[in-house]
Amino acid sequence: QVQLVESGGGLAQAGGSLRLSCAASGLTFRRYGMGWFRQAPGKEREFVGGISWSGGGTDYADSVKGRFTISRDNAKNTVYLQMNSLKPEDTAVYYCAAGSRLTSFRQDGEYDYWGQGTQVTISS
Numbered sequence: 001q002v003q004l005v006e007s008g009g010g011l012a013q014a015g016g017s018l019r020l021s022c023a024a025s026g027l028t029f030r031r032y033g034m035g036w037f038r039q040a041p042g043k044e045r046e047f048v049g050g051i052s053w054s055g056g057g058t059d060y061a062d063s064v065k066g067r068f069t070i071s072r073d074n075a076k077n078t079v080y081l082q083m084n085s086l087k088p089e090d091t092a093v094y095y096c097a098a099g100s101r102l103t104s105f106r107q108d109g110e111y112d113y114w115g116q117g118t119q120v121t122i123s124s
Contacts (some may be wrong), residue, residue: 002026002113004096009118011084016122020081022096022115026067033102035111036070036081038092038120043111048094050105051079056118064090086122093117 008020022034035050049060049070058070066088072079079096097111104110 001029002098004098004113006094006118007113009094009120011121011123013108014086014088014122014124017082018084018086018120020083020094020118020120022079022081022097023096024077024098025114026080027098029098030074031042031103032098032100032112033064033105034070034072034079035097035099035102035105035108036094037108038090038094039117040089043092045095047106047108049081050102063107067117081119088122088124090119091122093119 003025012018024040033052036048037045037047039045047061051070055072067084067124071103095117096115098113104109111112
């Protein structure tokens with residue numbers, strides 16, 4: 001059974017930092033591209049960032065580029081999202097996702113598995 005478990009969410013102040021983790025089990029992690037998405041109240045889920053199976057390729061939404069960094073540790077079956085210079089508009093539930101045949105990190109329909117999400121709340 002495949003599981004993706006996010007952690008590291010919580011409350012932070014604007015300008016602060018948080019690091020999210022997503023631990024994967026039940027799959028051959030190194031064969032999957034990974035993505036982070038978020039969904040704010042009343043809004044559609046949106047792409048945040050993605051990383052290739054090797055970690056050699058990444059992509060970011062314009063809204064987070066330069067502030068967020070995605071990385072992975074294939075030995076630990078874990079992908080990370082380092083979030084710096086946080087803004088109130090970053091408040092959302094953050095989800096990680098795994099896809100074995102991604103043609104684009106940005107297309108949520110291409111991912112095979114999803115985590116349950118972790119809440120991030122940024123106060124001004």
